[in-house]
Amino acid sequence: MTMSADEMHDGHTAGPNPSPRIVMMGLRRGGKSSICQVMFHNMQPLDTLYIESTTAPTTSVFSSFIDFAVMELPGQINFTEAMIDAERIFSTCGALIYVIDSQDEYINSLANLHSIILHAVNANPNINIEVFIHKVDGLSEDFRLDAQRDITQRVTDELLDDGLVNVSISFHLTSIFDHSIYEAFSRVVQKLIPQLATLENLLNVLCQHSGIDKAFLFDIGSKIFVATDSSPMDIPTYEICTDFIDITVDMNNLYAVDRRPKTATRTDANTITGRADSSSNGVKPIPQGRPIGSTSRLSNGVILYLQQMVKGLALVCLMRKESMPKIALVEYNIEFFRDALEQLWLIG
Numbered sequence: 001m002t003m004s005a006d007e008m009h010d011g012h013t014a015g016p017n018p019s020p021r022i023v024m025m026g027l028r029r030g031g032k033s034s035i036c037q038v039m040f041h042n043m044q045p046l047d048t049l050y051i052e053s054t055t056a057p058t059t060s061v062f063s064s065f066i067d068f069a070v071m072e073l074p075g076q077i078n079f080t081e082a083m084i085d086a087e088r089i090f091s092t093c094g095a096l097i098y099v100i101d102s103q104d105e106y107i108n109s110l111a112n113l114h115s116i117i118l119h120a121v122n123a124n125p126n127i128n129i130e131v132f133i134h135k136v137d138g139l140s141e142d143f144r145l146d147a148q149r150d151i152t153q154r155v156t157d158e159l160l161d162d163g164l165v166n167v168s169i170s171f172h173l174t175s176i177f178d179h180s181i182y183e184a185f186s187r188v189v190q191k192l193i194p195q196l197a198t199l200e201n202l203l204n205v206l207c208q209h210s211g212i213d214k215a216f217l218f219d220i221g222s223k224i225f226v227a228t229d230s231s232p233m234d235i236p237t238y239e240i241c242t243d244f245i246d247i248t249v250d251m252n253n254l255y256a257v258d259r260r261p262k263t264a265t266r267t268d269a270n271t272i273t274g275r276a277d278s279s280s281n282g283v284k285p286i287p288q289g290r291p292i293g294s295t296s297r298l299s300n301g302v303i304l305y306l307q308q309m310v311k312g313l314a315l316v317c318l319m320r321k322e323s324m325p326k327i328a329l330v331e332y333n334i335e336f337f338r339d340a341l342e343q344l345w346l347i348g
Ligand SMILES: Nc1nc2c(ncn2[C@@H]2O[C@H](COP(=O)(O)OP(=O)(O)OP(=O)(O)O)[C@@H](O)[C@H]2O)c(=O)[nH]1
Pocket: 026, 027, 028, 029, 030, 031, 032, 033, 034, 035, 047, 048, 049, 050, 051, 052, 053, 054, 055, 073, 074, 075, 076, 134, 135, 136, 137, 138, 174, 175, 176, 177
């Protein structure tokens, strides 16, 4: 039986053109399902210990500034033998994430990755190959870098031997036990956003004219950052921002006015107070109606500022306390940023 991309679906509505598509592959027990569960279904990393091996391809569709679908192909399927319509899957997808278990012997993974890259690039020369060197939480700092160097060297050497010099391939060190998986996934998604350069430009202009040191545009549900300004970023800053989003959403949900009609059923409640597809995925419900906003001052004087934007996005900014007297100007500029974002989203 040949399975086509459209047949492999887990029930989330994709619409007629669920693009861009991210395909996730890798050998058994590499960590693919765990990544999807932690990123998009709010599962706690430790709970992934009990995940059963995936037996059939699954697709989840997420709606944000861009709609994107993530398809996971189980490691136990040899996709060439299983007659999966690989050509079609690769030709319609924007990125192929290949997950390598760095705590295990990875020679077999590299051979498997190589044959998949050959198929993928043949079907779609523009595909982005993203290699997740995963489970690095179990490796020391030195070991991580050694593994990354070794894997990068082996994969690129083999591609060069095959004369494939223009393959777009990136390597990321990831773990579900820290924020590295969010950063890596953000980088993958960003490459699929056609408006990325415009978003970054808008954030740069906003920072320059408002005394903001760093600004991120986050998808609230998945905590993927869709764009950031061009100033350097580090993982601790990213972590502070995602924690701030969590706290803000939790506080908002705690004190949100219940606008449900008295007769509403339990099922109605999800669609009234939460993002329709996030509620069914286990992702925190994103407040509808009045946009959420919050300001907080850290012990080192840094101010965190959050404003909800269009399509479940939030602008999170870091600024020094000296910028606080100019907060009216910051908010004025953010209104322009929001307008620009709305226009950008409307023209698609
Ligand atoms: N230490 C560590 N373990 C992880 C990480 N990610 C996943 N795991 C564990 O790896 C095991 C396998 O994870 P799965 O998500 O089922 O792997 P899979 O690639 O989906 O496997 P198949 O469904 O067989 O294709 C689970 O016990 C997870 O808890 C990680 O970042 N670090």
